[in-house]
Amino acid sequence: MLSFSRIVTVFASLATQSKALPAFTQPVDNYKWPTQFVRSAEANLQVIVQGTGPTVVILPSYGRDGTDDFDYFSSALVDAGFLVLRPQPRGTLGSTGPMTNVTLEDLAADIASVIDTLGGGRAIVIGHAFGTFLTKVIAVIYPEKVASIVVAAPGGINLPASVENMPFIAGNTSLPLDERLNALQTAFFASDHDAHIWL
Structure with a gap:
């Protein structure tokens, strides 16, 4: 059983330490994260892979990659004992795939492939802003792959x-x-x- 309460604890801990967050002032290219590529039916996704333990997938907002925005949060999750997967959306960093006439269902299939390939078939899925729409679609279409969801800043x-x-x-x-x-x-x-x- 994946521990949703441990995720909440990490969120709460980060909220109380917000003034201690490091300043990420370097260009994204200067940061080095371990990555792997996952092929879905229509896309080839670059996925940042950190840690070991129960799987957490973090989905960024529209037009955003999942790098420096979530680096500190991901590190805190790793420290709390989670495997953190940050699939980069089509068209960002090294991820490729069709960019027109794409549905949320298509994007959900991309993430389902990531969960199956790198996450052991089940994950807690966290979506930020536009990523919350995708998170909810994944939970509806692939309930067997989703232990729980977090919608952060849904609008x-x-x-x-x-x-x-x-x-x-x-x-x-x-x-x-x-x-x-x-x-x-x-x-x-x-x-x-x-x-x-x-x-």
């Missing part, structure tokens, strides 16, 4: 019209960087915080 029901499309603009790599940064700043950051760390 509100009625987003202001000025904000609701901003995540899609920020995640659109074909747009100019300034336009993407402005959308990111508007949707996710207070005016006195720097959105550059996310792009």
Whole structure:
């Protein structure tokens, strides 16, 4: 049995130590994580693999990779005795696969392949922001693979019209960087915080 209460303990511990979080100021390319590739029916996913123990899969938000945003949290989970898998979404880092006409069911199949190949067939799945949608779809389609889920920052029901499309603009790599940064700043950051760390 996977211990959901241990995950909650790690979350609570990190929340009380938030001022002690290290500053990740290096470019992503400077960080080295052990990775493996997993082939699903339609994609080839690069997966960051850390630790041993019951499996936790962390799914990032839309247009995000799962690297530095979750490095500290992943390390805390490893220290608590978990195997942490961070599959990189299609189109980020080394992950490849079709990027058009892709459904949440397609993306769920990608993650199911990761759980089967590297996670022993069952995992606690944690989704952040857009990743919460995928987390819930995985739990519905593949309940035998999901011990429990955590939805972190799932968003509100009625987003202001000025904000609701901003995540899609920020995640659109074909747009100019300034336009993407402005959308990111508007949707996710207070005016006195720097959105550059996310792009």
